[in-house]
Amino acid sequence: MNAIRTVLVLGGTTEGRAAAAALAGAAGVRVVSSLAGAVRSPRLPDGEVRVGGFGGAAGLAAYLRAERVGGVLDATHPFAATMTAHAATACAEAGVPLVVLRRPGWTAGPGDRWHRAGSVAAAAALLAELLPPVHGRVLLTTGRGGLAHFAVVDAAFWIRAVDPPAPPLPARHTLLLDRGPFGLDAERALFGGIDPHVLVTKDSGGAATAPKLTAARERGVPVVVVDRPALPAGVAVESGVDAALARLLGT
Known part of the structure; x- marks a missing residue:
């Protein structure tokens, strides 16, 4: 996990907090969680926390460069389509690995209408x-x-x-x-x-x-x-925290 020194986690979801906790406990890793600020009193994750937008994809790309971010984990809500699109564009521009963490969607079962x-x-x-x-x-x-x-x-x-x-x-x-x-x-x-x-x-x-x-x-x-909005083409997607971190960190 030492290959990446700074990891930016996007989103205040349950999965985002779990990922931040895992990263905060890893030696040599600095984790920064970015929360949109849409909720007045969010549950804060472990590690550093920033609240508010970046100013679009260009602002996020500038942040990635300034903070020397080595990887981005998009753990935003499945319906945060704009943020995910900005993350895909910014990471491609800055040359930073991106993994999208998405819990599986629901499937109707017997008796469901x-x-x-x-x-x-x-x-x-x-x-x-x-x-x-x-x-x-x-x-x-x-x-x-x-x-x-x-x-x-x-x-x-x-x-x-x-x-x-x-x-x-x-x-x-x-x-x-x-x-x-x-x-x-x-x-x-x-x-x-x-x-x-x-x-x-x-x-x-x-x-x-x-x-x-x-x-x-x-x-x-x-x-x-x-239904969920479509993800940007070509992004790496994982449904579990451990798998997402392993892919992001190359372990």
């Missing part, structure tokens, strides 16, 4: 087919972005997010401000209290946020799953 959507806008449009004509109820767990697409839908929304989202929001909504992960018992209780007609979520993947899918399956609730 899933409807795939190519975007948040497409997910909002699908609700017209899935909700009853009146008094529709939606549990929305897509995060704070793109909520304007749901503002035109005539239904009652329960919106789960870490921090309060910015308007426009659906006319009838309840904010569920909380930070996961949420266990299965908690998700069952939430579904029992709301009794939603539809769950809308993003294909974040992983086990930490999957219990809501189990709760939906148990209650026969349809789920609109927003």
